[in-house]
Amino acid sequence: MASITLKNMNKIYANGVSAVREVSLDIRDGEFMILLGPSGCGKSTTLRMIAGLETITSGELLIGERRVNDVDPAERDIAIVFQNYALYPHMTVADNLGFGLKLRGVAREEIDRRRDRIAAMLGIEPLLARKPSQLSGGQRQRVALGRALVREPQAFLLDEPLSNLDAKLRATMRTELIKLHRNLGTTIVHVTHDQVEAMTMGERICIMKDGEIIQVGAPMDVYRNPTNTFVAGFLASPPMNLLEGRLDASSNGAIDAVIGDARLQIPASLAAGFQTHHGKAVIIGLRPEDFHLSASAARHAVELIVVAITTEVLGPEVILVANLAHARGPEVQIRMPRDFLAKPDEAVKLYFDLSQIQIFDATTTRALPRQASK
Amino acid sequence: MNQSLTIEAANRRFGWFMSAPSLALLFAVILFPVFWALFTSVHDYTLITPNFDNFTGAANYVEAVNTPEFRHSLLLTTMFVAGVVAIEFVLGFIVALMLNSVERFKPIYYGILLCPLLMNPVIVGLIWRMFLHPSLGIVNYLLSVAGVEPVNWLGSTKVAIWTIIMVDIWHQVSFMIVLLLAGLSALPKEPYEAARVDGAGTIRAFLHITLPLMGPVIMVTLLIRLIFAVKTYDLVYIMTRGGPGTSTDFISYFIYRTAFVSLNIGEASAMSAILLSLILLLTGYLYRYMRTLT
Numbered sequence: 001m002a003s004i005t006l007k008n009m010n011k012i013y014a015n016g017v018s019a020v021r022e023v024s025l026d027i028r029d030g031e032f033m034i035l036l037g038p039s040g041c042g043k044s045t046t047l048r049m050i051a052g053l054e055t056i057t058s059g060e061l062l063i064g065e066r067r068v069n070d071v072d073p074a075e076r077d078i079a080i081v082f083q084n085y086a087l088y089p090h091m092t093v094a095d096n097l098g099f100g101l102k103l104r105g106v107a108r109e110e111i112d113r114r115r116d117r118i119a120a121m122l123g124i125e126p127l128l129a130r131k132p133s134q135l136s137g138g139q140r141q142r143v144a145l146g147r148a149l150v151r152e153p154q155a156f157l158l159d160e161p162l163s164n165l166d167a168k169l170r171a172t173m174r175t176e177l178i179k180l181h182r183n184l185g186t187t188i189v190h191v192t193h194d195q196v197e198a199m200t201m202g203e204r205i206c207i208m209k210d211g212e213i214i215q216v217g218a219p220m221d222v223y224r225n226p227t228n229t230f231v232a233g234f235l236a237s238p239p240m241n242l243l244e245g246r247l248d249a250s251s252n253g254a255i256d257a258v259i260g261d262a263r264l265q266i267p268a269s270l271a272a273g274f275q276t277h278h279g280k281a282v283i284i285g286l287r288p289e290d291f292h293l294s295a296s297a298a299r300h301a302v303e304l305i306v307v308a309i310t311t312e313v314l315g316p317e318v319i320l321v322a323n324l325a326h327a328r329g330p331e332v333q334i335r336m337p338r339d340f341l342a343k344p345d346e347a348v349k350l351y352f353d354l355s356q357i358q359i360f361d362a363t364t365t366r367a368l369p370r371q372a373s374k
Numbered sequence: 375m376n377q378s379l380t381i382e383a384a385n386r387r388f389g390w391f392m393s394a395p396s397l398a399l400l401f402a403v404i405l406f407p408v409f410w411a412l413f414t415s416v417h418d419y420t421l422i423t424p425n426f427d428n429f430t431g432a433a434n435y436v437e438a439v440n441t442p443e444f445r446h447s448l449l450l451t452t453m454f455v456a457g458v459v460a461i462e463f464v465l466g467f468i469v470a471l472m473l474n475s476v477e478r479f480k481p482i483y484y485g486i487l488l489c490p491l492l493m494n495p496v497i498v499g500l501i502w503r504m505f506l507h508p509s510l511g512i513v514n515y516l517l518s519v520a521g522v523e524p525v526n527w528l529g530s531t532k533v534a535i536w537t538i539i540m541v542d543i544w545h546q547v548s549f550m551i552v553l554l555l556a557g558l559s560a561l562p563k564e565p566y567e568a569a570r571v572d573g574a575g576t577i578r579a580f581l582h583i584t585l586p587l588m589g590p591v592i593m594v595t596l597l598i599r600l601i602f603a604v605k606t607y608d609l610v611y612i613m614t615r616g617g618p619g620t621s622t623d624f625i626s627y628f629i630y631r632t633a634f635v636s637l638n639i640g641e642a643s644a645m646s647a648i649l650l651s652l653i654l655l656l657t658g659y660l661y662r663y664m665r666t667l668t
Contacts, residue, residue, distance in 0.1 A: 074573035086564030090586040100572035
């Protein structure tokens with residue numbers, strides 16, 4: 001097991017495209033780290049640089065204490081699971097699992113022993129004699145995972161390993177990967193564009209955009225304190241409502257967040273971080289689950305009227321799509337309990353929990369520091 | 375159930391209907407001549423007495439096998455085929471591997487490579503006969519510039535077969551390159567990356583990934599090239615006429631001589647039938663062997 005350290009890593013392709021810019025990240029020994037971002041954000045390139053499949057244009061990469069910039073992938077002692085599994089199509093499952101060990105000159109009996117143990121662990125023993133073309137997607141995924149596990153490497157690199165699975169299988173494999181990590185304790189770097197995977201699996205999430213790291217932190221930390229509007233809008237589904245507005249000074253040091261005709265008075269105790277932006281244009285972030293039907297459910301409730309457009313019944317909850325304040329107000333998505341009902345154009349009185357409000361600078365899109373409410 | 379059966383039957387009928395013209399053509403120009411030749415091979419049919427009056431059974435076959443020249447040309451052809459196919463395959467694979475990693479100017483390389491392949495074998499033979507002329511040819515001139523004694527390329531019994539092999543390689547190696555290159559560029563990239571992480575270097579990736587994945591393509595390429603090499607006739611006809619002596623008297627050329635010089639069509643047909651069955655055997659064997667590999 002080993003830590004992985006990225007220092008100011010850059011990747012510029014031969015055609016001049018800069019895929020990764022100044023990426024610095026400390027992945028701790030035994031950590032489950034998620035690289036999250038939309039497609040083309042450089043997360044896969046970063047992973048491939050760690051694996052050694054892409055050269056590092058500049059910067060440093062350390063696995064453990066060793067600088068591995070120019071070390072061959074085989075010598076880095078890492079294993080990678082590819083999105084499309086990349087199994088050897090002409091080999092049986094057993095040979096796929098044993099190939100890496102065979103290349104490393106491990107003795108036959110040892111290969112058989114380790115292979116059988118991993119096969120038992122992943123429940124793929126009955127498949128050992130088959131070829132990849134005779135396996136289902138989920139089975140291939142397990143074999144690809146097994147091929148990585150059997151090597152007992154210092155770290156696992158997972159490149160969107162679940163994205164080719166159907167939703168149900170994906171959920172199962174998510175849990176299995178978490179269990180696996182708990183049992184092995186090996187460092188895992190998991191690349192995904194799926195924020196559910198990121199939230200549920202990672203010990204820490206590293207969010208990337210346009211080749212740069214935007215924010216690194218524990219899932220709930222990133223969720224509660226997004227560093228900018230990109231992170232706020234990317235995590236969770238439905239995402240945070242990001243509404244253009246303005247901050248006005250109010251009495252007693254309170255601040256009014258003005259969104260169209262709606263006015264949310266933020267008490268002085270919560271508004272300390274926002275004082276710099278009096279009268280300025282801001283982006284106001286309201287999480288869908290911070291709207292409540294009763295004032296008592298919120299810590300710092302403020303009354304709001306919304307006009308229903310439609311409701312999406314999901315089963316465990318209802319997503320209310322509505323206009324804020326009146327029918328021409330900005331559109332918001334609101335998470336409601338499962339028995340909630342509203343007709344189109346019906347005005348609904350809700351309470352927003354001001355302790356959860358997020359304010360972003362309109363030009364830099366960076367979050368203003370929020371005073372944590374006790 | 376019944377309805378689906380009738381639909382299936384109608385589909386089948388339509389299929390036969392659509393393929394009938396090409397089947398008829400195939401029958402007329404391929405199957406019919408083959409059967410005609412087989413029919414001729416069991417008769418005493420010569421161009422002097424061109425009739426099917428005398429049924430001779432296996433006599434022509436026995437005669438052919440007992441002819442030393444026939445056995446000699448079979449052996450010679452085997453040597454030639456083994457030589458050209460092996461050398462062209464190795465050479466072609468090396469060039470294909472190199473071209474596969476080339477990023478720029480690929481179409482230009484393709485264009486140059488395809489040039490010899492586009493030429494008629496007769497033209498190739500004529501060109502090379504001029505190049506290789508003992509006293510007037512450019513090859514011997516260049517050798518003399520380098521201080522090498524002139525070589526009697528086509529007039530020496532020891533050298534002539536190698537000259538034919540060399541010219542055939544010049545002419546046909548691009549066929550191997552193009553086919554193998556097509557196979558290589560269709561290989562998936564991912565297993566190579568997996569193999570790199572698993573610890574395979576270039577050579578082991580080639581042995582454990584490229585070769586097995588290329589199995590079917592290699593099989594087809596070898597088969598096609600092999601069958602064509604067995605039939606080599608025009609090069610010999612233009613360059614050596616089977617000579618000097620019988621040193622390049624390949625089987626196709628020998629059959630031609632039996633039929634149209636010795637005018638013994640019946641025996642020539644028997645030889646063709648023997649050749650055909652040999653090729654069929656070889657093809658079947660190779661096909662089954664390669665299928666066990668993949």
